[in-house]
Amino acid sequence: QKEVEQDPGPLSVPEGAIVSLNCTYSNSAFQYFMWYRQYSRKGPELLMYTYSSGNKEDGRFTAQVDKSSKYISLFIRDSQPSDSATYLCAMSERGNDMRFGAGTRLTVKP
Amino acid sequence: DGGITQSPKYLFRKEGQNVTLSCEQNLNHDAMYWYRQDPGQGLRLIYYSQIVNDFQKGDIAEGYSVSREKKESFPLTVTSAQKNPTAFYLCASSSGGNSPLHFGNGTRLTVT
Numbered sequence: 001q002k003e004v005e006q007d008p009g010p011l012s013v014p015e016g017a018i019v020s021l022n023c024t025y026s027n028s029a030f031q032y033f034m035w036y037r038q039y040s041r042k043g044p045e046l047l048m049y050t051y052s053s054g055n056k057e058d059g060r061f062t063a064q065v066d067k068s069s070k071y072i073s074l075f076i077r078d079s080q081p082s083d084s085a086t087y088l089c090a091m092s093e094r095g096n097d098m099r100f101g102a103g104t105r106l107t108v109k110p
Numbered sequence: 111d112g113g114i115t116q117s118p119k120y121l122f123r124k125e126g127q128n129v130t131l132s133c134e135q136n137l138n139h140d141a142m143y144w145y146r147q148d149p150g151q152g153l154r155l156i157y158y159s160q161i162v163n164d165f166q167k168g169d170i171a172e173g174y175s176v177s178r179e180k181k182e183s184f185p186l187t188v189t190s191a192q193k194n195p196t197a198f199y200l201c202a203s204s205s206g207g208n209s210p211l212h213f214g215n216g217t218r219l220t221v222t
Binding site: 008 | 206
């Protein structure tokens with residue numbers, strides 16, 4: 001079993017839809033959770049950074065962490081074609097031990 | 111603008127040759143990292159350095175070597191001992207502790 005599981009998709013939605021991206025993990029010691037967005041042939045860019053359980057909102061993006069279920073989510077409201085990218089979840093216990101999901105490829109169609 | 115610069119963007123080498131990938135950052139970050147990205151797999155850590163003149167092996171260090179002579183620079187050498195070197199290589203940095211990583215735009219290495 002992988003330490004971090006993420007459905008690779010691909011996921012295709014119409015413009016304006018609400019997108020839900022998810023990851024599960026097995027290491028209960030993880031306490032820092034991140035979502036990165038990666039455009040084709042580019043490096044990942046940080047979208048959301050949360051500590052422990054709870055929700056965090058930034059514009060159209062909401063990150064949720066449920067440590068009891070070992071489950072994290074990223075919601076994108078009013079999705080735009082410019083949101084088309086691969087989304088990577090990442091998590092760590094101490095910082096230099098970050099583990100990444102394989103990424104979910106999202107396409108938002110106009 | 112502060113950031114991480116990786117060069118070159120694309121690199122082609124013949125099997126059996128060593129090759130060095132460049133990574134420079136002007137974010138004044140103490141920690142630097144090298145990851146490898148392959149299709150369908152999460153990023154895998156090759157090496158990391160938390161301070162100048164010190165570095166540690168990550169999960170897949172075999173066939174790779176690094177140096178950290180300056181805070182700003184963390185070059186990665188892919189040696190001929192690396193059995194499957196063709197991949198997308200990402201350099202990252204952080205201010206340490208539990209700070210998130212900031213990534214460069216990667217180098218795609220193709221070995222034939």
